[in-house]
Amino acid sequence: MEHLLIGLIVTIAIATVVNVFLKKFDIPTVIGYILTGLIITQIFDFGNHSKETLAHLAEFGIVFLMFTIGLEFSISHMRAMKKEVFVYGTLQVLLSGILFTFLAHTLFDINLKSAIVVGMALSLSSTAIVLKVLNENGDIHTGYGRVTLGILLFQDLAVIPMLLMISIFTSENASISELLMHTVISAIIVFVILFAVGKYFIERFFNWVTSSESEEIFLASVILTVIAASVLAEFFGFSFSLGAFIAGMTIAETKYRYRIEADLVPFRDILLGIFFVTIGMQIDIAIISDYGLVILGLLVAIMLMKALILFGALRFFMQSRSALKSALALMQVGEFALAIFALARTNDLITEQTNQIMIVTIVLSMILTPFILKNIKTLADLLFVEPTQLRERALVSTGYKDHLIVCGYGAVGRQLVERLKKKNILYIILEHDVKLVDQAIADGEESIFLANAAQKSILEHFNIKESMAVVTTVNNPHQLRLICENIHSFGKKINSVVTVKNQSQEDSIKDLDITHVINRRETITELLATQICAFKKV
Numbered sequence: 001m002e003h004l005l006i007g008l009i010v011t012i013a014i015a016t017v018v019n020v021f022l023k024k025f026d027i028p029t030v031i032g033y034i035l036t037g038l039i040i041t042q043i044f045d046f047g048n049h050s051k052e053t054l055a056h057l058a059e060f061g062i063v064f065l066m067f068t069i070g071l072e073f074s075i076s077h078m079r080a081m082k083k084e085v086f087v088y089g090t091l092q093v094l095l096s097g098i099l100f101t102f103l104a105h106t107l108f109d110i111n112l113k114s115a116i117v118v119g120m121a122l123s124l125s126s127t128a129i130v131l132k133v134l135n136e137n138g139d140i141h142t143g144y145g146r147v148t149l150g151i152l153l154f155q156d157l158a159v160i161p162m163l164l165m166i167s168i169f170t171s172e173n174a175s176i177s178e179l180l181m182h183t184v185i186s187a188i189i190v191f192v193i194l195f196a197v198g199k200y201f202i203e204r205f206f207n208w209v210t211s212s213e214s215e216e217i218f219l220a221s222v223i224l225t226v227i228a229a230s231v232l233a234e235f236f237g238f239s240f241s242l243g244a245f246i247a248g249m250t251i252a253e254t255k256y257r258y259r260i261e262a263d264l265v266p267f268r269d270i271l272l273g274i275f276f277v278t279i280g281m282q283i284d285i286a287i288i289s290d291y292g293l294v295i296l297g298l299l300v301a302i303m304l305m306k307a308l309i310l311f312g313a314l315r316f317f318m319q320s321r322s323a324l325k326s327a328l329a330l331m332q333v334g335e336f337a338l339a340i341f342a343l344a345r346t347n348d349l350i351t352e353q354t355n356q357i358m359i360v361t362i363v364l365s366m367i368l369t370p371f372i373l374k375n376i377k378t379l380a381d382l383l384f385v386e387p388t389q390l391r392e393r394a395l396v397s398t399g400y401k402d403h404l405i406v407c408g409y410g411a412v413g414r415q416l417v418e419r420l421k422k423k424n425i426l427y428i429i430l431e432h433d434v435k436l437v438d439q440a441i442a443d444g445e446e447s448i449f450l451a452n453a454a455q456k457s458i459l460e461h462f463n464i465k466e467s468m469a470v471v472t473t474v475n476n477p478h479q480l481r482l483i484c485e486n487i488h489s490f491g492k493k494i495n496s497v498v499t500v501k502n503q504s505q506e507d508s509i510k511d512l513d514i515t516h517v518i519n520r521r522e523t524i525t526e527l528l529a530t531q532i533c534a535f536k537k538v
Helices: 002-023 029-043 047-072 075-080 082-106 112-122 127-137 143-170 176-200 202-210 215-235 240-251 257-281 285-290 292-314 320-329 335-346 352-374 376-381 388-394 411-422 434-442 456-461 477-488 503-508 521-537
Strands: 404-407 427-431 448-450 469-472 496-499 516-518
Touching: 002 029, 002 257, 029 127, 029 257, 029 352, 047 127, 047 215, 047 240, 047 257, 082 112, 082 143, 082 292, 112 143, 112 335, 112 352, 127 143, 127 257, 127 335, 127 352, 143 176, 143 240, 143 320, 143 335, 176 202, 176 215, 176 240, 202 215, 215 240, 215 257, 257 335, 257 352, 285 292, 285 352, 292 320, 292 352, 320 352, 320 376, 335 352, 352 376, 404 411, 411 427, 427 434, 434 448, 456 477, 469 477, 477 496, 477 503
Parallel strands: 404 427, 404 469, 427 448, 469 496, 496 516
Antiparallel strands: none
């Protein structure tokens, strides 16, 4: 124990020094943590027991990450993302898995069962690294960020049948039908318990906890919720992170989601740091020196093939530029692949040599990922130049006064604009989705600008202080909150109208200075038009 504590102290010290140094060159902290793991393995012999202890602790980094991601995506949001999760995700996993299985079986003469395990593991990407960098870059709610997240969520779900597959390949007693039936029944039990608790109990529980007016008790109750959901999922044979994600989704329907997210960020980031340290500890310098060329060849081939497969599949559903950015974001192999290879090695489905080569290849692909994501726009520009003329339009001084600012050009936004035209009300539209802006301009809409209303400088540029009113019609709950906070920052003098889809969204912005909140979808445009006319008369 003393040896482990000394090792932890030295690890934290090295991580601090390395990350401070790397940050001067704008290198992500993920790389610093992985390098720390590599360095400390050369200094300490932690032993298998200590490594397992660290690995279990590090796993909760992913657990808290998936919980906070779940907070971003409520059940209704997940229903809206069914194409990204189930269509794009299925295409990516199946196409990549089948190709890598074929190559492993034919080129490397690996037996079919082992080749299937290798192929499916390589189809997975790094949830931990990709989502961490996307959150830091503010790209999680962009078009390609949404697609990337959807595919990652499907991959996390796909880990369950992949682990089951190893059990089927190595089981000598239980039949396949028994294993499948057991998994299906377990999945139903987990989902029913977590969703039932989330719907009928969790908000009342937090109401009771907050009555204590103690921040420590509230935070402890949040951690209890995350760990309890994770342990429940693990007890029924699923991953800790899946249980945490479902718990996050249920809490996303409550008014506490933003407070919980803010409180958990420090815990999440610290535990994720430990996770990345353990990734660095798995790099074997001897393997790199003995099989350097093989690893380099595999690294380039795997990442290139994954990117090409995903780009080829997605370009039929979206703009080529967005498809390319999603493909670049997911071209690495992820941390769950390491778990699958470890289990496969334990069950003698792959050799130790193959396992070590794949570990180093996977870790190197993860190390490259932050650099790719940090420069993803530049990389995308090499093949598909962004329509910058739209951004240039947004930078032109409007000179507007007594105008209406419409934030969001979805279905409600379009209906509202049509009514504003009929009433001859001066308006401008702010929309951050380039595809919607392109289409609007093509349809002859001259008052739309490619801009993110969640940025204070944007609303200042379009003269919010001299506007008649600001109307927010966006569907994304997180983006809605950010825009409302932005409007709130200008003070109570700003006339503001916000449309919401449900009571949860309305509750999430109650603490802000919003003049009118409309929560009636069936008559939403009529109410908006009436309210705006009242502003005009004033």
